[in-house]
Amino acid sequence: xxxxxxxxxxPGHRACAGCGATIGVRLALKMLGENTVxxxxxxxxxxxxxxxxxxxxxxxxxxxxxxxAAAVASGVERALKSQGKDDVNVVxxxxxxGTADIGLQALSGAMERGHNIIYICYDNEAYMNTGVQRxxxxxxxxxxxTSPYGKESFGEDKPKKNIPMIMAAHGVPYVATASISYPEDxxxxxxxxxxxxxxxxxxxxxxxxxxxxxxxxxTIELGRxxxxxxxxxxxxxxxxxxxxxxxxMQRKPVNVYLExxxxxxxxxxxxxxxxxxxxxxxxxxxxx
Amino acid sequence: MxxxxxxxxxxxxxxxxxxxxxxxxxxxxxxxxxxEYLASFVADGDLKAEYIRVESExxxxxxxxxxxxTGVRTFTATSSQGLALMHEILFAAAGLRNPIVMxxxxxxxxxxxxxxxxxxxxxxQRDSGWMQFFAENAQEALDFIIQAYKISENxxxxxxxxxxxxxxxxxxxxxxxxxxxxxxxxxxxxxxxPKHAYLDPKDPMSLGTFTDPDYYMEARYDMxxxxxxxxxxxxxxNKEFEEVFGRKYDLVxxxxxxxxxxxxxxxxxxxxxxxxVIDSLREKxxxxxxxxxxxxxxFPQEDIYxxxxxxxxxxxxxxxxxxSIGGVLHNEIKAKMDVDASGxxxxxxxxxxxxxxxxxxxxxxxxxxxxxxxTWVGIKEEE
Numbered sequence: 317x318x319x320x321x322x323x324x325x326x327p328g329h330r331a332c333a334g335c336g337a338t339i340g341v342r343l344a345l346k347m348l349g350e351n352t353v354x355x356x357x358x359x360x361x362x363x364x365x366x367x368x369x370x371x372x373x374x375x376x377x378x379x380x381x382x383x384x385a386a387a388v389a390s391g392v393e394r395a396l397k398s399q400g401k402d403d404v405n406v407v408x409x410x411x412x413x414g415t416a417d418i419g420l421q422a423l424s425g426a427m428e429r430g431h432n433i434i435y436i437c438y439d440n441e442a443y444m445n446t447g448v449q450r451x452x453x454x455x456x457x458x459x460x461x462t463s464p465y466g467k468e469s470f471g472e473d474k475p476k477k478n479i480p481m482i483m484a485a486h487g488v489p490y491v492a493t494a495s496i497s498y499p500e501d502x503x504x505x506x507x508x509x510x511x512x513x514x515x516x517x518x519x520x521x522x523x524x525x526x527x528x529x530x531x532x533x534x535t536i537e538l539g540r541x542x543x544x545x546x547x548x549x550x551x552x553x554x555x556x557x558x559x560x561x562x563x564x565m566q567r568k569p570v571n572v573y574l575e576x577x578x579x580x581x582x583x584x585x586x587x588x589x590x591x592x593x594x595x596x597x598x599x600x601x602x603x604x
Numbered sequence: 605m606x607x608x609x610x611x612x613x614x615x616x617x618x619x620x621x622x623x624x625x626x627x628x629x630x631x632x633x634x635x636x637x638x639x640e641y642l643a644s645f646v647a648d649g650d651l652k653a654e655y656i657r658v659e660s661e662x663x664x665x666x667x668x669x670x671x672x673x674t675g676v677r678t679f680t681a682t683s684s685q686g687l688a689l690m691h692e693i694l695f696a697a698a699g700l701r702n703p704i705v706m707x708x709x710x711x712x713x714x715x716x717x718x719x720x721x722x723x724x725x726x727x728x729q730r731d732s733g734w735m736q737f738f739a740e741n742a743q744e745a746l747d748f749i750i751q752a753y754k755i756s757e758n759x760x761x762x763x764x765x766x767x768x769x770x771x772x773x774x775x776x777x778x779x780x781x782x783x784x785x786x787x788x789x790x791x792x793x794x795x796x797x798p799k800h801a802y803l804d805p806k807d808p809m810s811l812g813t814f815t816d817p818d819y820y821m822e823a824r825y826d827m828x829x830x831x832x833x834x835x836x837x838x839x840x841x842n843k844e845f846e847e848v849f850g851r852k853y854d855l856v857x858x859x860x861x862x863x864x865x866x867x868x869x870x871x872x873x874x875x876x877x878x879x880x881v882i883d884s885l886r887e888k889x890x891x892x893x894x895x896x897x898x899x900x901x902x903f904p905q906e907d908i909y910x911x912x913x914x915x916x917x918x919x920x921x922x923x924x925x926x927x928s929i930g931g932v933l934h935n936e937i938k939a940k941m942d943v944d945a946s947g948x949x950x951x952x953x954x955x956x957x958x959x960x961x962x963x964x965x966x967x968x969x970x971x972x973x974x975x976x977x978x979t980w981v982g983i984k985e986e987e
Contacts, residue, residue, distance in 0.1 A: 391670025
């Protein structure tokens with residue numbers, strides 16, 4: 317696959333070393349190109365890329381609030397349409413909190429109305445901008461500052477909310493999951509999203525060095541482990557047709573993934589087994 | 605053309621004449637018919653606009669901000685709980701300097717739940733950075749919408765506007781309204797051409813960035829300067845409006861105040877009742893006047909002081925309450941000028957205000973039992 321050399325997210329922004337979110341945005345923008353307007357929800361991405369008077373965005377960009385990226389994108393898309401600028405891509409970037417929790421209503425409305433927008437959720441599995449608080453996308457067993465492990469707690473006690481499937485239930489013509497550690501797979505999906513007439517939703521898994529607790533040099537490795545263990549599955553749903561886009565040659569035990577992160581370090585064998593069983597069950601259904 | 609229509613219809617007609625390109629709107633009583641009229645204008649091809657059927661008021665104002673960010677004229681409308689739900693984004697719209705115009709059908713806030721009129725909803729948004737214009741009747745609702753675009757889009761202002769119409773009293777009452785010709789409105793209100801900020805791939809900008817303490821205060825101060833400048837812009841737009849359409853407006857309306865010993869200060873539809881009472885009292889030789897506040901934001905303190913300074917007593921009528929301190933308009937007048945003013949809280953949650961109530965207010969104001977007394981008009985004793 318040919319990857320465009322041109323960059324639309326400038327270096328020098330204030331992300332942590334090893335930040336997964338900015339890798340994802342950088343790759344997505346390469347595929348979307350300069351004829352794009354981006355909308356950001358409040359969150360890490362917004363804060364690290366736009367400390368006034370600086371900006372890392374080489375394309376037009378707007379941020380309004382935490383929970384309304386999809387609604388703002390709706391307005392941008394219709395306004396461009398009203399000016400005859402139908403050819404401009406409108407992309408919204410929101411974190412898992414801004415998508416699965418506080419932004420779900422606005423997202424549901426925008427997707428159901430069928431706006432021609434691309435919504436990319438960069439999912440680092442907690443509220444990282446404010447210091448690792450639990451979100452609806454936090455996986456089972458993860459310790460966060462609001463779901464800490466303790467004498468009476470093993471961390472987050474609910475499985476991750478399945479947003480891509482909620483999007484699919486809206487009849488969104490293009491729904492996909494992706495990982496920053498599989499850039500070609502992700503970029504192909506962004507290209508398909510761009511070519512989709514109507515809304516497209518991509519749920520992008522991205523490790524977070526500070527929130528997950530691992531060495532900044534290991535971001536790509538962690539993203540790969542999530543997929544190789546079956547903890548995160550890469551698929552797409554095109555007009556309702558479900559297809560797994562990447563199958564690990566041999567699925568690794570979930571333990572390898574869990575043990576490489578501080579957020580899971582506290583887990584007892586019993587909980588790790590429960591997680592393995594959960595992953596096995598999903599993978600069995602999908603023949604992974 | 606004169607048509608007998610409600611304020612909601614008049615407001616929708618004004619929107620049609622102003623030609624916004626994007627209208628994200630969510631229905632709520634008593635605003636609903638505004639969203640319906642606009643939907644039918646678009647469905648019939650009489651208004652070329654993108655009508656977005658959003659899933660909440662929060663998304664209505666958010667989509668309006670996104671649309672306005674691309675540089676197109678936008679409109680939305682709401683009421684009460686809807687306006688409260690928009691609260692967060694009202695501040696963002698003003699801070700982003702989006703010249704959005706909104707219609708607000710004034711309605712009480714829950715709890716207890718009430719669909720009826722008072723002005724607590726818009727008054728509660730007074731610090732959001734929006735200009736607020738209160739209409740006395742359907743004609744003003746129409747005229748204020750058209751002028752609001754011209755004021756908001758002025759390069760010295762660039763702040764959003766809210767045109768407030770009393771729920772049911774105006775929104776659902778029909779009266780004769782003069783609907784201007786499209787050509788005249790087009791001449792008065794040309795297409796909006798943003799120069800300060802817009803989302804265009806040919807000229808990329810970042811809007812709504814993150815600021816540290818070195819910059820935030822200046823951004824807010826710029827809004828204060830703009831709000832202050834808006835007073836002159838409003839006067840200028842009022843004058844231009846009068847030249848084209850023949851109807852004269854100002855930040856306040858001075859009704860028989862010149863020699864008045866007692867002046868009532870009020871906003872919105874209640875001014876119609878007050879004018880009728882004043883006319884009958886004047887026939888009996890009582891020197892009473894009304895100062896109608898049209899622009900609540902920017903706050904026309906100079907105009908108010910000029911009108912009331914020679915009166916012996918003034919009464920301020922508030923359809924809102926800031927608990928433990930009284931009506932907001934009363935407090936603001938007291939804060940800004942050295943005048944004796946009795947405060948009256950009335951009409952909350954649709955409680956009817958009759959001409960007799962106004963007469964009693966004038967009596968109480970003439971001989972107050974205590975200075976700056978706050979009276980809840982028509983409050984029933986606990987049983």
